[in-house]
Amino acid sequence: MLVTEQDRLRDDILAWGDAGGGSREALIPLLQRVQQKYGEISDFAMQVIADVLSIHPVEVQSVISFYHFLDLSARGKFIIRLCRTISCDIAGKDRLARQLENDLGISFGETTNDGMFTLEWANCIGMCDQGPAMLINEKVFTRVTPELVHNVLQACRASFGNIGLEGKEEL
Amino acid sequence: MTDKPILDDTSRAPVSQRGYVIEKSGMDDAIGGKVTINIDGKDIKIPLGTTILEAARSLGIRIPTLCYHEDLCVAGVCRICVVEVEGQRTLQAACGYPVTAPITVKTHTRRVRQARRHILDLMLSKHYGECYACFRNNNCELQTLAKEYGVDFFRFGHPEKPLYAVDRSSPSVIRDMNKCILCRRCVRTCIDLQEVGVLEGHGRGADVEIQTFMNKPLGEVICINCGQCINRCPTGALRANDPTDEVWAAIDNPDKHVVIQTAPSPRAAIGENFGLEPGTALTFELNTALRRCGFDRVFDTNFSADLTIIEEGTELLLRLYKALVEKDASIALPQFTSCSPGWVKFLEHFYPEYVPNLSSAKSPQQMFGALIKTYYAELNKIDPKDIVTVALMPCSAKKFECNRPEMCDSGYKDVDYGLTTRELAQMISETGIFLPDMPRSDFDDPFGTATGSGVIFGATGGVMEAALRSVYELVSGERIENIFEHADIIPVRGFQGVKYVELTLDKIGPVPDLLKPLVPNWDWLKGATVKLGVAHGTANAKRVMDDIKAGGKFSECHFIEFMACPGGCLGGGGQPIPTSPSIREARAKAIYAEDSVYEIRKSHENPAVLKVYNEFLREGPCGHKSHKLLHTSYIERGKYIS
Numbered sequence: 034m035l036v037t038e039q040d041r042l043r044d045d046i047l048a049w050g051d052a053g054g055g056s057r058e059a060l061i062p063l064l065q066r067v068q069q070k071y072g073e074i075s076d077f078a079m080q081v082i083a084d085v086l087s088i089h090p091v092e093v094q095s096v097i098s099f100y101h102f103l104d105l106s107a108r109g110k111f112i113i114r115l116c117r118t119i120s121c122d123i124a125g126k127d128r129l130a131r132q133l134e135n136d137l138g139i140s141f142g143e144t145t146n147d148g149m150f151t152l153e154w155a156n157c158i159g160m161c162d163q164g165p166a167m168l169i170n171e172k173v174f175t176r177v178t179p180e181l182v183h184n185v186l187q188a189c190r191a192s193f194g195n196i197g198l199e200g201k202e203e204l
Numbered sequence: 205m206t207d208k209p210i211l212d213d214t215s216r217a218p219v220s221q222r223g224y225v226i227e228k229s230g231m232d233d234a235i236g237g238k239v240t241i242n243i244d245g246k247d248i249k250i251p252l253g254t255t256i257l258e259a260a261r262s263l264g265i266r267i268p269t270l271c272y273h274e275d276l277c278v279a280g281v282c283r284i285c286v287v288e289v290e291g292q293r294t295l296q297a298a299c300g301y302p303v304t305a306p307i308t309v310k311t312h313t314r315r316v317r318q319a320r321r322h323i324l325d326l327m328l329s330k331h332y333g334e335c336y337a338c339f340r341n342n343n344c345e346l347q348t349l350a351k352e353y354g355v356d357f358f359r360f361g362h363p364e365k366p367l368y369a370v371d372r373s374s375p376s377v378i379r380d381m382n383k384c385i386l387c388r389r390c391v392r393t394c395i396d397l398q399e400v401g402v403l404e405g406h407g408r409g410a411d412v413e414i415q416t417f418m419n420k421p422l423g424e425v426i427c428i429n430c431g432q433c434i435n436r437c438p439t440g441a442l443r444a445n446d447p448t449d450e451v452w453a454a455i456d457n458p459d460k461h462v463v464i465q466t467a468p469s470p471r472a473a474i475g476e477n478f479g480l481e482p483g484t485a486l487t488f489e490l491n492t493a494l495r496r497c498g499f500d501r502v503f504d505t506n507f508s509a510d511l512t513i514i515e516e517g518t519e520l521l522l523r524l525y526k527a528l529v530e531k532d533a534s535i536a537l538p539q540f541t542s543c544s545p546g547w548v549k550f551l552e553h554f555y556p557e558y559v560p561n562l563s564s565a566k567s568p569q570q571m572f573g574a575l576i577k578t579y580y581a582e583l584n585k586i587d588p589k590d591i592v593t594v595a596l597m598p599c600s601a602k603k604f605e606c607n608r609p610e611m612c613d614s615g616y617k618d619v620d621y622g623l624t625t626r627e628l629a630q631m632i633s634e635t636g637i638f639l640p641d642m643p644r645s646d647f648d649d650p651f652g653t654a655t656g657s658g659v660i661f662g663a664t665g666g667v668m669e670a671a672l673r674s675v676y677e678l679v680s681g682e683r684i685e686n687i688f689e690h691a692d693i694i695p696v697r698g699f700q701g702v703k704y705v706e707l708t709l710d711k712i713g714p715v716p717d718l719l720k721p722l723v724p725n726w727d728w729l730k731g732a733t734v735k736l737g738v739a740h741g742t743a744n745a746k747r748v749m750d751d752i753k754a755g756g757k758f759s760e761c762h763f764i765e766f767m768a769c770p771g772g773c774l775g776g777g778g779q780p781i782p783t784s785p786s787i788r789e790a791r792a793k794a795i796y797a798e799d800s801v802y803e804i805r806k807s808h809e810n811p812a813v814l815k816v817y818n819e820f821l822r823e824g825p826c827g828h829k830s831h832k833l834l835h836t837s838y839i840e841r842g843k844y845i846s
Contacts (some may be wrong), residue, residue: 062819076418089401093415098406 043081045070049083060096064103073107077092085147101153105117109187114168124164132179136140136186149190205252222612242308246439248804253492256298257285259815267311268320270438271298271387277396281389282327284349284717287311295319302311303472304675312817320547329437332367339512339626340613343610343781343782346385360738373423375607376445376600376777377431383441384414390433390442397770399743402427417845426553426843428742430546430623430768431777444600444778446727447621448631455498462592463580464494465572467505469598469662469773470625473587476780476787477629478639483790487796488644493637495645505595505656507651508572510807511545513658514718515565515834517675518825519761520721522715523814536560538752538761541667543567545605546777548838551740555749556840559717568661569595569602570611573618574833579820585797588614589624594621596628598662598776601768610836624778652812656691656798657806663792664740664772665696665703668765670697672707672736672810679712679726684806691805696736699771699789699798701744704757708733718808718817740772754822 053059063082067074074082074097082088097103115121115129134140137150144151148173160166163175174185243260243395250259255278260267271282275318277390280300287298290308295316310316327346368381386405391414402425406415431551434442447803454460466487468632475484494502521540527535531601542548551558566574571597577588595602599622603609606619623631631827632639647653657673660666670692673684684691695705712726739748745766752759767774774795804810821830 076846077844079417089395089404091401091404091415092395094415095419096405099408181614 039077042067042071042078046081046085050082054085055085057088059115060086060088060093061100064093064097068103068148072110072144073104075106099122101155107148110149112156112171113154114155114158115141116156116158116160116164116166116168117154118121118161120157120161120162121166126165128179129165129167129182132182133186136183150186229831230773232713238463239303239306241303241306243311244311250303253302254305256287256296256301256303257287257677259303259662260287260309260311261300261791262313263268265311265815267298268352269299270345270349270387271754273389273392273436275397275436276389276392279388279392280750282323282385282804284323284413286321286323288313288315288316290795291661305746307368310658319351322359324350324353324355325359326356327385328355328362330363330367331385332363333380333440333552334363337437338383339443339446339630340440340781344440345770361674370737371444373421374427374429374445374604375429376429377422377434378443378445379422380441380443381414383439385439386412386414387438388414389436389438390414393433393436395698396745398428398432398741398768399746413478420845425845426841428546428549428553428768429601429604429777430742432769432775433771433779434600435581435775435779444807445603446625446627446629447623449591450628451594451621451623451631454594458533459590460592460824461500461586461590462498462594463501463503463576464594464598464623465503465505465508465569466490466494466597467577467598467662468509468630468652468659468772468795468798469776469779469791470596472662472774472791472798473598473779474625474629475640477626477633480640481790482787483641485794486639486642487798488528488646489639489642491647492642493635493639493647494608494635496642497631497635501625501648503570503576504647505571505597505657505811506654506661507570507573507656507812508568510654510660510810511571511575511834512565512568513670513807514676514813514817514825515571515830516541516563517678518719518722519563520671521679521719522826525723525728526760527669533591538735538764540562540768541646541763541765542838543661543667544601544767544769545599546601546743547742547766548600549604549743549841550768551749552841553837553843554746555753556842558752559838562838564831564837566611566834566836567602567605567827568658569597570605570836571834572619573611573620574614575604575820577614577616577618577818580650582820584656586615591616592620593618593622595619596623596625598625598773599769599780600624600777602778610838611831613836625780629780642734650812650815653802654812655810656800656802657807658810659795659799660804662766662773663697664699664766665738666772666795667767668696668705668736668738668763670807671763671765673806675734676703676707676709677809678716678719679709679713679729680711680713688799692796692800696738699740699792701739701741702748703738704761705736707736715845716808717824718814718824735761737761739764741770742768771773776837 047048051065053063057067079093080090083093115168135153137145139145139152141152141154166175167177217494235772238251240247240264246261247264248263258269267285271279278300280297283297284296285298288310289296311609335347366382371379390403395401402416405406405412454462471487471490472485475486476482491502509749523535523539526532527537539562576593577591581588602622606622611618659771660669676684709729709732712730739745748758774791823829
């Protein structure tokens with residue numbers, strides 16, 4: 034049977050929505066699951082989600098636009114978020130920022146042409162005692178050095194997804 | 205007061221975030237029932253849970269508001285209503301502070317005044333536009349407050365250039381986000397009051413903008429054009445699409461025969477634009493004013509409202525006949541009214557599978573347009589291409605309706621322009637006419653003055669009442685006054701969100717001449733109970749539709765009246781601003797008062813309507829010609845947009 038991308042997306046959302054009880058409280062967990070699997074929350078996905086939770090698509094979009102970790106359109110496969118808050122700043126986040134920009138050839142807020150990396154600033158991620166810190170997708174890296182940045186990026190390039198980062202904190 | 209707090213079940217917020225309702229005790233002296241607070245040195249005893257704002261208003265103390273609106277839930281976002289509460293470190297928003305203890309409030313200390321002035325200055329720093337080039341000039345809540353608080357310079361600057369492009373994509377509603385102050389009244393109107401869900405705030409903090417889904421133009425989203433957001437916007441960010449320039453051009457063109465029809469609701473409200481109290485009907489003064497403006501003929505939309513009742517009522521009887529006698533399972537019941545174009549578009553978007561239930565009869569506005577460009581043109585030997593039909597409506601969705609491609613059955617655009625009450629008031633004031641001073645004059649022939657049934661179309665329950673008066677008399681052969689005193693069908697009146705009534709037809713009479721070609725007799729209706737529903741505001745319409753979907757009591761109804769706007773047409777999106785429950789009540793009173801003085805109060809007794817059936821629509825109601833001119837079809841739009 035031919036299953037289109039939209040059919041699969043709809044089936045996923047229906048299943049996840051039911052699991053969440055189908056009420057508006059289930060919105061954010063549902064958005065996170067869609068984001069995780071599809072890397073974005075498309076127009077179509079928002080409308081299906083709204084339908085499942087008996088709210089309006091525009092409300093779903095409003096919530097997505099409020100949170101930086103939810104995306105309306107696909108970005109890099111690896112989203113790198115470097116903490117820019119005071120502790121990490123003092124611990125030397127500027128050097129890492131330069132390393133990241135040089136290694137990836139993009140500046141903050143941009144995505145590489147091959148669609149692999151998106152580089153962003155993050156505000157405090159709660160790792161002030163172990164700064165400088167950064168997030169790659171959902172993985173936290175602490176006491177980051179420029180060498181580690183380089184090695185992690187290599188590991189990412191050589192992998193197909195999050196799996197490439199398993200056990201790589203000590204690189 | 206009960207021990208257990210009661211969860212607010214009217215809120216749409218998640219259970220975990222819902223507030224508790226503090227039960228207001230009926231016993232004044234019961235402990236905890238009331239509390240005495242002090243506002244600006246005056247004591248007042250109020251039920252627990254009353255907000256500071258409500259308490260202050262009942263004391264006659266003015267606290268300015270912007271995001272607060274009587275029809276909407278409290279938002280507390282604009283902060284203009286801040287007051288000082290003794291013992292609190294920060295200023296408190298009066299609209300969102302329910303009193304639970306004896307407190308002392310100061311409403312105009314230096315700190316409060318300064319805060320309010322700063323809030324205004326901040327709003328103005330992103331509010332682009334000049335007041336004299338704005339349709340809300342002199343009727344703008346921001347402008348009023350700027351004057352009240354003595355704004356004489358822009359402390360935080362003022363935009364020199366527009367920040368947003370004006371969205372003119374919708375035939376009904378124009379959005380100019382340059383004037384938006386983010387009070388979110390439109391958001392609460394669209395999501396909570398109407399449950400359509402077109403507008404919502406996007407982004408966070410200083411970057412918030414009110415947007416549609418995917419920031420699409422208003423003409424491409426699921427907007428039903430009801431215009432309720434226009435009526436509640438405190439500034440000029442939302443307005444109706446104004447065709448007055450085109451109408452003036454038509455009037456000034458000597459080759460054009462410009463005809464206007466006026467609906468009952470604008471006549472009951474237009475006085476508000478001239479400083480009169482709500483609830484002053486100016487029907488006959490308006491006729492004179494329109495002629496002086498240069499309109500060649502002034503007609504009463506009530507004529508075609510009566511026609512609608514005949515066509516729609518006949519359609520209902522035919523549907524019932526086919527379903528009950530001929531056992532035709534394909535007949536869609538209950539039949540829904542189709543007079544409200546906002547409601548029609550709501551159904552097309554959200555319940556497309558119920559499109560067959562909509563009455564195929566056009567709305568009064570469109571019926572009139574089609575008749576003017578055929579019957580009236582023939583009668584007066586005017587080429588229909590030289591006729592310009594203008595409709596004065598309380599409605600912004602009527603602008604959309606007259607532009608629907610289906611509405612050209614006369615061979616021309618049936619209605620050329622839809623004017624709102626506000627726009628017509630503007631046109632009249634351009635001519636220097638003070639409307640309340642006009643001498644009274646009647647409507648023009650051949651359509652004449654209509655019946656009371658047409659007038660009450662303007663209020664919720666009105667179409668139902670009019671239909672009942674006619675259908676009952678046509679079927680039973682008896683006078684409706686026998687069962688309802690003075691033909692006032694009180695059970696379908698009033699602003700209750702959803703109404704349900706049953707009427708048993710004990711007696712049947714002979715089939716009247718008008719309907720003889722359609723049904724042989726009424727025997728099949730003897731003893732039948734007709735079940736009827738009335739809903740106003742699309743949020744209530746949604747309740748009823750969901751009930752029908754679930755197989756509830758409304759699914760057994762035969763006929764349901766829906767109107768998109770709260771209160772019916774009299775609360776329409778083209779009516780004078782502001783609106784509130786008490787204003788709508790006053791307008792309803794004016795409409796029912798007008799109905800009660802009419803000599804003829806039943807649609808099927810309107811001599812002009814009967815004349816049209818004798819001379820023009822000779823095959824009678826729902827006949828071939830009336831199907832061509834007076835009936836239409838609808839589109840299953842669905843709510844998914846790409």
